[in-house]
Amino acid sequence: MDSDLDTRNGGAARAAPPYQFRTRAIHVGQGPDPATGAVVPPIHVASTYVQRAAGEWGAFDYSRSGNPSRANLERAVADLESGCGGLAFASGMAAIHCAMMLVKSGDHVVAGTDIYGGTYRLLHRVLDRSGVDVTLAPSTDLAAFERAMRPTTRLVWIESPGNPLMTVTDVGACAEIAHRHGARLAVDNTFATPVLTRPLERGADIVMHSATKYLGGHSDALAGMLAVRDPELWKELYFFQNAIGGVMGSLETYLVARGLKTLELRVREQCRSAARVAECLAADRRVRRVLYPGLATHAGHALAAQQMDRAFGAMLSFEVHGDLEKTKRVAGATRLFQLAVSLGAVESLIEHPASMSHASYHPDDRRAHGISDGLIRISIGLEDPGDLCADLDQALDA
Amino acid sequence: MSVQPRRPSDPGPPRMSTLSVHAGEAREKPAHAITDPILCASTFTFANTQAVIDYVVEKQERGEYGRYGTPTEMTVERKLAALEGGGDAILYSTGMAAIVGLLMAKLNSGDEVVFFDECYHRSREFCVKHLSRFGVVTRQVKVCDYDAMAAAINENTRLLISESPTNPHLSVVDLERFAAIGRQYAVETLIDATLATPYNVRPLAYGVDYVLHSATKYLGGHNDLLAGVIIGDRERLEPVRKLRGIMGAINSAHNIYLLERGLKTFELRMRRHNENGMAVAEFLASHPRVERVFYPGLPSHAYHEIASRTMRGFGGLITFQVRDADWRATAAIVDRVRVARIAPSLGGVESLIEQPLVMSYFEVSPEDRRRFGIHDNMIRFSCGIENAEDLIADLKQAIEGR
Ligand SMILES: Cc1ncc(COP(=O)(O)O)c(C=O)c1O
Ligand SMILES: Cc1ncc(COP(=O)(O)O)c(C=O)c1O
Secondary structure, three states, X not given: OXXXXXXXXXXXXXXXXXXXXXXXXXXXXXXXXXXXXOOOOOOOOOOEOOOOEOOEOOOOOEOOOOOHHHHHHHHHHHHHOOOOEEEEEOOHHXXXXXXXXXXXXXXXXXXXXXXXXXXXXXXXXXXXXXXXXXXXXXXXXXHHHHHOOOOOEXXXXXXXXXXXXXXXXXXXXXXXXXXXXXXXXXXXXXXXXXXXXXHHHHOOOEEEXXXXXXXXXXXXXXXXXXXXXXXXXXXXXXXXXXXXXXXXOHHXXXXXXXXXXXXXXXXXXXXXXXXXXXXXXXXXXXXXXXXOOOOOOOOOHHHHHHHOOOOOOOXXXXXXXXXXXXXXXXXXXXXXXXXXXXXXXXXXXXXXXXXXXXXXXXXXXXXXOOOOOOEEEEEOOOOXXXXXXXXXXXXXXX | OOOOOOOOOXXXXXXXXXXXXXXXXXXXXXXXXXXXXOOOOOEOOOOOHHHHHHHHHOOOOOOOEHHHOOHHHHHHHHHHHHHHOOOEEEXXXXXXXXXXXXHHHHOOOOOEEEEEOOOOHHHHHHHHHHHHHHOOEEEEEOOOOHHHHHHOOOOOEEEEEEEOOOOOOOOOOOHHHHHHHHHHOOOEEEEEOOOOHHHHOOHHHHOOOEEEXXXXXXXXXXXXXXXXXXXXXXXXHHHHHHHHHHHOOOOOHHHHHHHHHHHOXXXXXXXXXXXXXXXXXXXXXXOOOEXXXXXXXXXXXXXXXXXXXXXXXXXXXXXXEEOOOOHHHHHHHHHHOOOOEEOOOOOOOOOEEEOHHHHOOOOOOHXXXXXXXXXXXXXXXXXXXXXXXXXXXXHHHHHHOO
8 A cells, every 4th residue: 555645845755654544634645746845736727738759658648638636636545445546537426437337238237225326327227228237136135135146247336334224235245245256346435435444455346436425525526536456457447537538627636635634534523423413313202213324223233333443424314203295394494404415515414315316216116125205314514413413303393 | 512402492502513614604505506606706796776875875795896805705704703703704815914904904103002022923023114114113022921011001002912822932811811901901902813713712702802813724724725814893893894995905716715615624623633732742741852842731831721721722833842952953853754744834734844943033133033932943843633643653753863
């Protein structure tokens, strides 16, 4: 793992001790600008780079193929995910799309049932058109998950915690299943973040992020990331990224890199608050059930305690007693939580998966996979947890 | 801070982290966006003539021309006023512009100011070299010598100024006493609380009239913007705001956006700066090669008692002196540090280190340096929010290295 810090102008790599996560999140790939000494690297907006002579390419030639600011961020995220290299995209979906380019007509993809609606849509309405077969299977039931594997399976896609039910999937076990059948394992690590789980350390081949969420963390940049631990796989994915072109813009790379500097602080604080909110909701008689891996009653609690580093994420879902109208009233009655899709930022958000984040699921699949009309999903931000509990308390009376 | 869920009938005041995320912002933003737009417009349109007249007559808070303040800037001003517990906040392009803006608005020829002598060297320079050119008399008294301050006041005195904690000696002012002197002599008071931030102390609550910050430091927090702010009573600040519209030291839209974004994590960052500051100060104080540590959280610090009484935490800035070291031996330690970077400024997520002698006082005469308490073997360390273990291990190898 390459985690030397560029601590001096020019970034001459010194033999460095293995710095801790937060220190690396602030410094790796973010060394001072060698040209000016600026403590924060510049935002390189150039679309093209001047070459010394025809056919003699410098480190950068054209910004779709590579950009210094993007390269800095890619290095930082790869380091935090214990990978050998990263790739930055214009959105999480662009990152997923690039990873999906690894499969071709006739191949088969197995995905968990508890995944982001947009991933479901890409698999079922885009990838299927190029003759790729897709099977959704419950990644929490390893035997059933393995039964979905076929000789043609090339890619396995999971999320943990899952979206929106917060199911916890055993990344290491899924990696073994995938590899046993000659497939690669990709993990959407958006909810857990590398602060809590590093899938590459558990055998996954690809880790993916909607950096729009926790990595950026301020609801102000659309961004996606991939990181891998095999340099050959990185080259393959880099080829697709450059050929397709869904790269992250340089302003966004700056905002995401700036977000990384407070990533661990934010995630740990948000997890602490989420645990408190989950307890408040679990103790409330107006609430039918709470889905949060940190609760001892959650089916994935034991696995989460072992797979996630001392915290259980800052996303949770719950169901209220009452009909669909009541659910929608509650989701619309909060004052601090704002009604919006997306998650993982400083502001707390509330949403109704059936009509919002998971509307692209076929209604039958929603029903089959437990995404009820009564489900409400919340993303815990940085507000004071007492303020958040009080807000939900008043909204539950709506 | 105990966090009990509260009934809606008793929502109580929102806590600081809730304030730093939401205060000052409109709940409904343009295009229903969750964040404020980066508003680059230099001027703002009116629907018709009556709208212009209403704006002027009703003193509406809206954009007119960029130099008089933009809606995003007003949002961040409201946020800062809420964090500091003040009636109004005025943003400037730098901390120095804020100081100069306030002094130029408040002082006339023949007026006098009294200030404690430990302070940011450019603030002192402006007072001593430039206010005098406008016929303003400045009197310096020894830091925290309240009797000397009171004695320096006469009928022309208009303003008492201090930093707290001071830069770089971290002396902590008894704000109650400082404000009381101002009230007793009917003189306004100003505290530059850049090193404290409203997380650690809110001077207005002690009766101080104006609080000033170099928002370049902890408020922005990421070493990627320059800004300054003055907070206080709205009416008293009116002439200051008017002069800013003439001076023109306002913030660009991009700058103000980064400041707003930085404030979202303000409380989190400050808690970590405080923790790191305490841990690093304790490490330094226990090291045999360290002669002296200036940090208000240490019992050995001259102002520990007042700091403990008035501050929630002690910040991330630490100054220390190396035992039996000349300036070269001191510089060698600075040069061996790997995590912190050698640079002026403080309060960002990245740790910074500097030797005051070389960085800010190189051209100052040895007598003046002695007078300002700047020693050759002094190092100023601004703790970022890295892991304290990494900062300490790094400082240890730098101090003990060959
Ligand atoms: C878990 C998960 N994966 C992927 C995505 C897609 O990312 P983006 O919206 O950045 O394209 C999202 C977000 O919407 C998500 O929540
Ligand atoms: C205590 C203090 N006040 C004021 C300033 C001036 O602020 P700025 O650099 O933002 O102009 C600084 C820093 O440089 C400072 O440390």
